[in-house]
Amino acid sequence: MSTVRKFIPVDLYDIQGMEGWLEKLATEQGLFLQKFGPIKAHFSTGAPHPVRYRMEPSGPKDTEKSDYYRACGWELIAPLNQHFDIYRSDDPQGEELHTDPVAQSYTLHQLIKTLKRNALMLLLGLGAMGAIIVWVFFFGGQGPVLKLVSSNNITFPLLLAMECLSIGEFLASLRNVLRARKQLREGIALVPNPHYHRTGQVRWVVMTLITIPFLFIAWAPLFLRWESELLAADRPYPILTLAELEEAPDYRLIPFYYPGYEGPDRDNYIQYGWGPMASYYEVSQEGTIPNRTDPEGNGYNPSLDMDWYDLALPALASPLVDDLVDYYTVRNYFPGEYTTQEYSLPGFDRFVIARDDRYGGHARVFAAAGGRVVYLNYYGEADLLERADLVTEVLNWK
Amino acid sequence: MEKKPLGALTESMFYVLMSFLRRELCGTEVTEFVTEKTNGRLRMGPGTLYTILGKFEEDGLLEEVSIQGRKRTYRLTEHGRRVYQDEVARLRACLADARSEEELE
Numbered sequence: 146m147s148t149v150r151k152f153i154p155v156d157l158y159d160i161q162g163m164e165g166w167l168e169k170l171a172t173e174q175g176l177f178l179q180k181f182g183p184i185k186a187h188f189s190t191g192a193p194h195p196v197r198y199r200m201e202p203s204g205p206k207d208t209e210k211s212d213y214y215r216a217c218g219w220e221l222i223a224p225l226n227q228h229f230d231i232y233r234s235d236d237p238q239g240e241e242l243h244t245d246p247v248a249q250s251y252t253l254h255q256l257i258k259t260l261k262r263n264a265l266m267l268l269l270g271l272g273a274m275g276a277i278i279v280w281v282f283f284f285g286g287q288g289p290v291l292k293l294v295s296s297n298n299i300t301f302p303l304l305l306a307m308e309c310l311s312i313g314e315f316l317a318s319l320r321n322v323l324r325a326r327k328q329l330r331e332g333i334a335l336v337p338n339p340h341y342h343r344t345g346q347v348r349w350v351v352m353t354l355i356t357i358p359f360l361f362i363a364w365a366p367l368f369l370r371w372e373s374e375l376l377a378a379d380r381p382y383p384i385l386t387l388a389e390l391e392e393a394p395d396y397r398l399i400p401f402y403y404p405g406y407e408g409p410d411r412d413n414y415i416q417y418g419w420g421p422m423a424s425y426y427e428v429s430q431e432g433t434i435p436n437r438t439d440p441e442g443n444g445y446n447p448s449l450d451m452d453w454y455d456l457a458l459p460a461l462a463s464p465l466v467d468d469l470v471d472y473y474t475v476r477n478y479f480p481g482e483y484t485t486q487e488y489s490l491p492g493f494d495r496f497v498i499a500r501d502d503r504y505g506g507h508a509r510v511f512a513a514a515g516g517r518v519v520y521l522n523y524y525g526e527a528d529l530l531e532r533a534d535l536v537t538e539v540l541n542w543k
Numbered sequence: 544m545e546k547k548p549l550g551a552l553t554e555s556m557f558y559v560l561m562s563f564l565r566r567e568l569c570g571t572e573v574t575e576f577v578t579e580k581t582n583g584r585l586r587m588g589p590g591t592l593y594t595i596l597g598k599f600e601e602d603g604l605l606e607e608v609s610i611q612g613r614k615r616t617y618r619l620t621e622h623g624r625r626v627y628q629d630e631v632a633r634l635r636a637c638l639a640d641a642r643s644e645e646e647l648e
Binding site: 199201204207208209210212213214216217219240241242243244245247248249251252 | 553569587590591592594
């Protein structure tokens with residue numbers, strides 16, 4: 146006698162379908178249920194013969210009842226899903242487990258109460274999760290598009306979609322039990338259905354098709370990201386160099402330093418990240434140009450931070466520019482701190498400069514072309530509008 | 544919270560109540576009583592028997608009086624007796640209606 150495992154094709158709460166499936170396997174293939182696993186049912190093999198399976202909501206242990214069931218030919222085979230017990234009778238002509246449908250409907254009463262309570266808890270959880278996601282995306286500091294393309298925030302709405310799917314499944318199962326009870330209350334017995342719906346199988350396929358990409362989306366960014374000091378980077382990356390912007394071949398970088406610090410040069414650094422909505426680079430530069438001074442006569446130390454996005458959906462480029470402008474000039478700043486102006490320039494879909502009204506040598510640039518967006522945060526004397534050609538180059542980086 | 548009253552009794556439920564009228568019984572004795580009383584006309588599956596016993600106990604029609612080993616014994620409560628008598632009265636009325644109708648033929 147060997148053991149055979151089979152996917153459970155029936156909804157776990159479809160009483161007639163489950164009984165029909167089990168009886169069909171016994172009668173046609175000589176497979177007799179041993180137990181249920183999380184996805185598959187385990188069967189022992191034998192000569193095919195008709196048997197009857199009945200699915201009973203599980204209740205408190207009652208030895209007299211168990212003895213009597215056994216005496217009537219009904220053997221407890223396995224629990225199912227923590228809510229049901231499966232009984233089998235090898236005598237097709239023996240006493241039926243239930244002979245009064247209305248009385249049988251009472252067996253589902255407690256189960257339905259439990260399932261309804263669980264459904265309510267799930268819906269409340271879903272509501273809370275949805276509220277948190279809405280808050281994070283719309284009121285959580287960054288605009289929704291910036292939030293979506295930064296890091297891997299897409300997993301949150303995906304998680305919400307999966308949660309909705311699970312609840313949908315749960316409610317469909319609850320509906321199966323409610324239908325069974327309605328039928329029984331009307332005095333119609335539950336008859337095993339050999340033409341069961343393959344709802345369970347369909348759900349497994351759908352869940353698998355959704356879960357695999359979800360797991361990829363959730364985990365891939367952890368493996369695809371990389372970071373490096375600029376001088377040590379051994380892979381290509383987009384950059385608008387300060388040397389080009391300042392037109393200063395003698396530009397040299399100033400490594401990040403404070404007493405005791407021995408880590409990487411965070412002021413001249415690159416980070417790459419991948420998400421399903423965008424791949425992005427964050428490039429920081431800080432340096433000095435010998436023999437040049439700022440307006441106050443001090444040493445001239447320009448810096449340039451760049452966020453560079455390659456969007457999966459080019460339609461998000463313009464809304465992303467809006468979110469970046471909002472985040473870097475409005476949301477966390479006093480009114481009038483920046484003077485923001487948008488220009489129509491060839492080669493750009495959007496080109497916005499925000500000039501710092503308090504500190505003349507500071508400007509932010511937000512530009513988009515096709516599915517690419519770049520944000521520059523520049524401290525220095527160069528005019529970024531005049532050097533838009535460099536911004537075009539970095540946007541078109543291959 | 545008040546319990547939802549039991550609807551009209553099914554035949555099985557009626558005979559289970561009847562079996563307790565004059566004695567305390569355990570589950571298997573109920574089946575024996577029903578089989579004997581109905582000359583085997585009414586079959587009562589083990590699932591039906593224990594569902595009815597559980598439901599009647601929950602609704603206060605029966606109460607458990609003892610547990611000896613694996614055997615649980617129940618007896619009819621006053622409420623159970625009233626429910627039974629109401630059902631008998633209802634059935635008698637039905638029968639009377641049927642008879643009067645037959646007499647008109």
